[in-house]
Structures are given as C-alpha cells and as structure tokens.
Amino acid sequence: MIVSALAAGICLGAAAPAIARTAAKAPDRFDGTWSVEVITESGSCDRAYRYGVIIQNGQARYAGGGDFTVSGRVQPSGAVRATISRGDAAAQVVGRLGTEGSGNGTWTTSGSTSCKGRWNAERRG
Incomplete structure (x- = not known):
C-alpha cells in the first residue's frame, strides 16, 4: 500500500524526479x-490510485x-x-506530458516491495 501510494503521488510528482532543464x-x-x-x-501493490x-x-x-519525498x-x-x-520504499517514474493536457508513462518500485505499472495524467487547471 505504501509503495503504491508512493508510485501514485509521484507519478509526476509527483509526481514527481531528476530531469535536466534548459538554462x-x-x-x-x-x-x-x-x-x-x-x-x-x-x-502486490494496490490495483489503482488517483492523485x-x-x-x-x-x-x-x-x-x-x-x-512522501518527491524529487x-x-x-x-x-x-x-x-x-x-x-x-x-521508492518508485521511479518516467513518461511524458503532452500539450493537449494529457500524459502517460510507467513506474517501478524498489525496496521491500517490488511492483510496476503505468500512469495516465489529465490537466485539471
């Protein structure tokens, strides 16, 4: 459960993690x-979350x-x-957001629980 929550909070998070940005x-x-x-x-992570x-x-x-720590x-x-x-517990998240207000990608956990999956995002505001 904790690992799934991590993966979710993240996704962009949460999230979101370390991408270089132009100057x-x-x-x-x-x-x-x-x-x-x-x-x-x-x-063994929970089936689905929305964050x-x-x-x-x-x-x-x-x-x-x-x-949670999101980087x-x-x-x-x-x-x-x-x-x-x-x-x-940690989840690594990769993917892409599009200018049309949606995005998707994958996530993988590490630590005491091993899970992997996908994420989908929609812009709300």
Missing part, C-alpha cells in the same frame, strides 16, 4: 494541476499531505522523470 527561463507550459491515475500491472499533482516552474509535487521535474519537452520515496 533559458521560459514559462513552463505544463505548470498547473494534474490528476494522475496509477495502475499496478505486477506485484493530484501540482507542477510549478517544471517542478512536480504531490498536491496532498503526507510524508523530479518535467522538461520543457514534456519528459517526466521522478522519484517518490517514503522510508525504504
């Missing part, structure tokens, strides 16, 4: 609120409370790379 400071077209659905395809993620200046963070970014191209962690 030019242009407005980030992916900034805003996103709804992320996380689906487990293998492992809010906020992207600000290309940095993704979980929109809810909790003791990552959305590149100007829309590429997402993130790590969500809690205790010894």
